[in-house]
Amino acid sequence: MGLCQSNRNERKSFVAKKLHTQSDTQIQNKLKGKDTPIRPKTQPTLNTIAKDHFSTIKTPTAIRTSRRMIREALAKTYSVLNQDFGCSNQDNVGLIQHNVTGQVRTAKTILKEDESINDMEQYINNIRENNLSSPHFNNAIELFEDFKCYYVIQQYCSGGKLSNLCSKIEEDNAIYILSQILDTLKEIHSQNNYHGNLSIQSFALTDQSNNHYVKMIDIYPVFQIKEKNEIQRNQQLDIKAVGLILFQLITNKQITKQTTEMILKKPKDSIYKSYFWFQLVLQLLESKNLQIYENLQSNSIYQNIIQKYQSRYAESIFKRILFQKASYLQQQIILVMNKIFFQERQNQIQRIFLKNDTNHNGTLQKEELQKALGVEEDIDEIFDQIDIDGNGKIDMNEFIFNSCDRGALLNEFNLNVAFYELQRKGFVIPSQFSKFISCDEDKIENEIAIKFNSKRLNKQDFIKLMMELL
Numbered sequence: 001m002g003l004c005q006s007n008r009n010e011r012k013s014f015v016a017k018k019l020h021t022q023s024d025t026q027i028q029n030k031l032k033g034k035d036t037p038i039r040p041k042t043q044p045t046l047n048t049i050a051k052d053h054f055s056t057i058k059t060p061t062a063i064r065t066s067r068r069m070i071r072e073a074l075a076k077t078y079s080v081l082n083q084d085f086g087c088s089n090q091d092n093v094g095l096i097q098h099n100v101t102g103q104v105r106t107a108k109t110i111l112k113e114d115e116s117i118n119d120m121e122q123y124i125n126n127i128r129e130n131n132l133s134s135p136h137f138n139n140a141i142e143l144f145e146d147f148k149c150y151y152v153i154q155q156y157c158s159g160g161k162l163s164n165l166c167s168k169i170e171e172d173n174a175i176y177i178l179s180q181i182l183d184t185l186k187e188i189h190s191q192n193n194y195h196g197n198l199s200i201q202s203f204a205l206t207d208q209s210n211n212h213y214v215k216m217i218d219i220y221p222v223f224q225i226k227e228k229n230e231i232q233r234n235q236q237l238d239i240k241a242v243g244l245i246l247f248q249l250i251t252n253k254q255i256t257k258q259t260t261e262m263i264l265k266k267p268k269d270s271i272y273k274s275y276f277w278f279q280l281v282l283q284l285l286e287s288k289n290l291q292i293y294e295n296l297q298s299n300s301i302y303q304n305i306i307q308k309y310q311s312r313y314a315e316s317i318f319k320r321i322l323f324q325k326a327s328y329l330q331q332q333i334i335l336v337m338n339k340i341f342f343q344e345r346q347n348q349i350q351r352i353f354l355k356n357d358t359n360h361n362g363t364l365q366k367e368e369l370q371k372a373l374g375v376e377e378d379i380d381e382i383f384d385q386i387d388i389d390g391n392g393k394i395d396m397n398e399f400i401f402n403s404c405d406r407g408a409l410l411n412e413f414n415l416n417v418a419f420y421e422l423q424r425k426g427f428v429i430p431s432q433f434s435k436f437i438s439c440d441e442d443k444i445e446n447e448i449a450i451k452f453n454s455k456r457l458n459k460q461d462f463i464k465l466m467m468e469l470l
Contacts (some may be wrong), residue, residue, distance in 0.1 A: 109111035159205025243284030
């Protein structure tokens with residue numbers, strides 16, 4: 001049983017669209033036009049992946065038809081855009097859109113009577129209570145339930161399958177992708193677990209940018225109940241699979257048993273023997289234990305490639321720094337909007353910040369910022385611009401704020417959604433900000449009072465205030 005589509009006649013045009021080739025922003029712009037007003041919120045929006053925000057909706061057992069069940073469970077919060085959005089090893093996956101924020105997600109349908117899952121209750125609990133923190137693991141965001149099925153909601157990776165890059169990618173880019181896959185596996189293995197069915201189809205590109213940022217989309221084998229005596233052997237198979245993924249990315253050759261034998265039989269005779277990536281493939285395929293993670297940490301060539309790409313990504317972000325100053329209120333609204341619409345990009349920025357905060361004091365000094373951006377010139381000017389409060393330090397919010405793409409954020413649809421999230425009874429309420437970010441509510445209230453001669457900020461003034469930043 002896959003995802004069923006409510007209001008089929010009205011949404012028939014959505015199914016026909018090839019949504020997997022479009023970015024989230026493009027989909028929002030196309031689907032949320034004048035004829036599609038923002039709907040009243042009926043469930044928590046997807047502003048966080050914290051476990052206490054999981055939603056479980058149980059429908060009456062008298063409900064008999066799948067069409068009714070999907071309407072009662074999932075469609076209270078989402079509209080189905082495409083019910084056949086599956087990958088080769090990820091069937092029953094559909095594309096959905098949040099009825100309030102317009103965010104596009106995927107939903108996997110799991111039949112409660114699926115005979116391939118031995119202990120369904122434990123399986124679902126494992127998904128609900130997972131504690132994997134890797135940014136490259138596409139965690140479940142929400143979980144819905146009806147009489148016959150569970151629906152697991154995940155982030156939609158609009159960049160498409162990783163396999164689309166085969167033979168179209170440079171060596172360093174492929175190694176950077178490899179490092180992300182290994183980071184995810186290392187965390188899974190450290191919890192005495194494994195994937196067990198890893199292939200290039202298990203990964204997708206997070207978005208359509210050229211930062212080559214990937215996520216593991218085929219997460220479900222991780223939650224299967226494991227045989228303890230099989231753990232070590234399958235962890236080794238996971239690592240070998242990563243080597244084959246790298247080989248396939250570079251060469252575009254199909255992976256078979258013969259492929260593996262060919263690589264290992266006479267590696268010195270291979271046409272790829274002089275390439276660093278091929279040495280990594282051999283190292284992964286010949287790995288006998290989990291020592292591979294430590295070995296790569298001490299590999300200077302490998303580490304230099306990873307550092308180069310992290311710095312390059314940070315630098316590309318800060319090329320968007322604008323010189324239009326923003327008030328405290330405007331800054332906090334931008335931060336809220338960034339969290340709603342570009343959560344994954346914000347996570348990337350936070351990781352860059354934390355990695356370069358070498359003394360772990362929650363701020364970046366000038367030298368730390370210079371290393372984070374990978375630049376040497378104009379650092380004084382850049383630092384002064386990012387240091388909004390002028391205290392000689394850059395905190396996390398300042399770092400994130402200056403990385404935000406204001407041009408992408410500040411449009412009519414996004415501003416309408418942001419106002420809806422921050423208002424009560426038609427006016428912005430300072431206490432609503434704290435649902436999304438840490439901020440000074442009194443400072444927000446005082447600025448509203450001074451700027452608008454009122455303690456309340458209406459929608460018209462809210463939009464006008466934010467459009468001043470463009």
